[in-house]
Amino acid sequence: MNDARVELVSWSATPALRDIRQRVFVDEQHVPPSLEWDEHDLSAVHFQLLVNEQPAGTARLLRDGHIGRVAILPDYRGLGLGNLLMREVMRHAQELGHRHLELSAQTHAQRFYERLGFIRCSEPYMDAGIAHIDMRWSADTQSQAELPPIEFVSPGSFSIHNPEQQAKRYSTHLPYQLGEQRDLIEIDEEHALAHACHLVLQARRRLTISSPEQAMWLFHRRDFIDCCEQFIATHPKGSIRVLVNQVTADFTQGHSLSSLQHRFPSLCEIRKRHPDLAREPQVYLLADDSGILMFPQALQPQGFVRYNSPDQVRRWQASFDEHWSRSLSDQGLRRFTL
Structure with missing residues (x-):
């Protein structure tokens, strides 16, 4: 969907995250509030899924590479938005240096996570009254699918010029100068x-x-x-x-x-x-x-x-x-x- 995007947000400054999890986990799935809210929310990296600039889903990434609290509001399910959200979480985790990711998946979502490259690594168990399994993703086991063979006929010899390309370096454009502005x-x-x-x-x-x-x-x-x-x-x-x-x-x-x-x-x-x-x-x-x-x-x-x-x-x-x-x-x- 062209009108959907995922952004990094602050837990304390984004009340929509709590609203989504309240509706999905506490109200819909009857997870006890004492289990839904924990101390990890203060230190986790949080993601917000927006559709037409309206909050539609959320997920969080812990410091140890554990992905959790993945939730999509009912009106936005079945549109491929969960895949968009998870791929952005995984991309950001790899950018942070994580080569291994883990999550606790509800058993009905096993196929969804398998399509993202996660592998089941536990027997089913109950968590908050819902059947779950542990799943794990590793960068070491990911490989590109082999491309089918193609027919190719050489056009003969020709010269190739590949100009050297330097990686684009990060730059900023903030209007502040070190040693000048004293504002906090x-x-x-x-x-x-x-x-x-x-x-x-x-x-x-x-x-x-x-x-x-x-x-x-x-x-x-x-x-x-x-x-x-x-x-x-x-x-x-x-x-x-x-x-x-x-x-x-x-x-x-x-x-x-x-x-x-x-x-x-x-x-x-x-x-x-x-x-x-x-x-x-x-x-x-x-x-x-x-x-x-x-x-x-x-x-x-x-x-x-x-x-x-x-x-x-x-x-x-x-x-x-x-x-x-x-x-x-x-x-x-x-x-x-x-």
Whole structure:
């Protein structure tokens, strides 16, 4: 359908997500509210399906690659919209570096997910009074179907000229300059990527990132990594320092900050916070001596960015440096680098 699209949205700022799940799971399928609503909604990546700009469906993606809460309103079923929604979720998951995806499917939907490449991996079980099965998708098992043979007759020799094509690099067009505007700009999931990339592309000396594994929906994005690569290419004497609380399997997969350390070990270094030091609830990015992007609570994707706030940057840089001085190298990261 040409009038249907899927967008990334914030859970707290998009009440339609809750309305759809209430109608489909609680009202229609009689799932107990105590089972429908959980703490994962605050940290998950949420998707909204729109038809003629009207909310029609939703799904969510957890940090571990689990897809859930896939729901389409009754008036929009049977139109292929579930396939559109799922393919966008899967595309975004792969962009984040996930090579394995899992979901718990209602048994009647098994064929639907099989057509998307998922494989059944459990016996039926009951969940919220509904029969389910576990299903798994792996990028390693996906292959293109073989094309049928075609007849071909060579036209003879001819010259071919293939001009070199360079991959298009991410660029931003925000009207803010690092070191100039002092305004505090509120951001959420929808706007965070553009501002984070804008800061990175304007930095010249130093990028400091704290606790990115708690906001992989932002720092694991291919566009953000591309901007870090541009920073490294443009400023070979610059540095990227990343401090994590823990090294998860997802953090070391795909096009990630870990891959930057692997390819540019002298410019990008990732270390683990010392376990004796209290974890900071914040997630932040510092650019040079003036730019800051901050999420005060890691699990709540609402924060702010300032392009000229040297006092704040100085304070958070000092806190980061203190933790960095006692940080540890992690065995998982060392194995990845080797």
